[in-house]
Amino acid sequence: MDRWSGKVAIVTGGYEGIGGATVKKLVSHGMKVVGCARNEEKLKQIASEINGKGQGEMFPFKCDVTDESNILEMFKFVKEKFGAVHLLVNNAGIAFDSPISSGDSQKWKRILDTNVLGLSICSREAVQLMKETGVDDGHIVNINSVAGHRVVDKPMYAASKFAVTALTEGLRKELRSANTHIRTTSISPGYVKTEIFHKIYPDDTERVEKLLKSGEDIADAVLYAVSAPAHVDINEIIIRPVEQAL
Numbered sequence: 001m002d003r004w005s006g007k008v009a010i011v012t013g014g015y016e017g018i019g020g021a022t023v024k025k026l027v028s029h030g031m032k033v034v035g036c037a038r039n040e041e042k043l044k045q046i047a048s049e050i051n052g053k054g055q056g057e058m059f060p061f062k063c064d065v066t067d068e069s070n071i072l073e074m075f076k077f078v079k080e081k082f083g084a085v086h087l088l089v090n091n092a093g094i095a096f097d098s099p100i101s102s103g104d105s106q107k108w109k110r111i112l113d114t115n116v117l118g119l120s121i122c123s124r125e126a127v128q129l130m131k132e133t134g135v136d137d138g139h140i141v142n143i144n145s146v147a148g149h150r151v152v153d154k155p156m157y158a159a160s161k162f163a164v165t166a167l168t169e170g171l172r173k174e175l176r177s178a179n180t181h182i183r184t185t186s187i188s189p190g191y192v193k194t195e196i197f198h199k200i201y202p203d204d205t206e207r208v209e210k211l212l213k214s215g216e217d218i219a220d221a222v223l224y225a226v227s228a229p230a231h232v233d234i235n236e237i238i239i240r241p242v243e244q245a246l
């Protein structure tokens with residue numbers, strides 16, 4: 001991870017769960033990490049817990065990825081403060097149990113706005129800023145899901161994650177055509193014990209207890225992908241708890 005020390009990362013959904021664990025690890029490796037989410041208070045609380053312990057630093061930034069103007073403001077802030085971005089981790093994501101046969105179309109829209117369009121706009125802005133500032137060895141990491149590879153339940157969430165699979169590979173091809181060395185990685189977790197399950201199944205503690213221990217296992221995969229040698233492009237990682245069958 002030495003080459004990332006002093007470099008700039010953006011992690012969306014960056015204070016709890018997988019995003020929070022990723023922010024902590026990147027900061028511990030000396031990176032300047034802009035952690036964004038809608039809850040500014042929680043972002044600031046995590047930043048105060050993390051900062052001052054190592055070389056890196058977390059910079060909280062309030063940003064709702066379903067609002068394009070928020071995303072543009074965040075990239076403006078990054079450009080003005082740091083001059084460049086080297087790593088984007090598209091982690092912000094939501095899920096609802098909202099069937100296709102009977103579900104709430106507003107919930108579907110929120111899933112697609114967050115998991116697909118928010119991720120796409122952040123990716124576009126990151127690549128544009130990397131090109132503009134001569135960052136040829138940047139990296140875009142998308143936190144996908146095993147739901148992006150097979151459908152079990154929550155079909156609109158699965159549709160959004162299948163889209164992430166397509167968008168990661170599509171961006172990889174665009175970057176190759178443009179002769180850049182910017183890399184793309186899709187990391188697809190199975191069950192991970194984070195706040196997302198309390199949000200989807202508030203009364204099902206038994207299901208939550210069976211999950212992977214924390215977002216740390218997934219954050220470790222982010223480090224693995226970005227620390228690969230410059231000639232190695234790790235495109236897809238699927239990580240399940242050993243007990244997970246689906």
Ligand SMILES: NC(=O)c1ccc[n+]([C@@H]2O[C@H](COP(=O)([O-])OP(=O)(O)OC[C@H]3O[C@@H](n4cnc5c(N)ncnc54)[C@H](OP(=O)(O)O)[C@@H]3O)[C@@H](O)[C@H]2O)c1
Pocket residue numbers: 012013014015016017018019036037038039040063064065066091092093094114143144145146188189190191192193194195196197199215
């Ligand atoms: N946990 C799992 O088992 C699992 C499995 C496979 C894939 N994943 C994927 O992993 C990613 C992270 O999930 P998690 O389990 O860590 O979830 P989590 O604990 O619920 O954390 C989600 C984070 O995203 C932020 N967020 C949500 N909507 C946002 C928006 N519109 N704009 C900006 N930030 C937003 C939340 O903060 P605010 O609410 O304050 O905005 C929160 O910080 C998601 O993409 C999810 O689909 C999770």
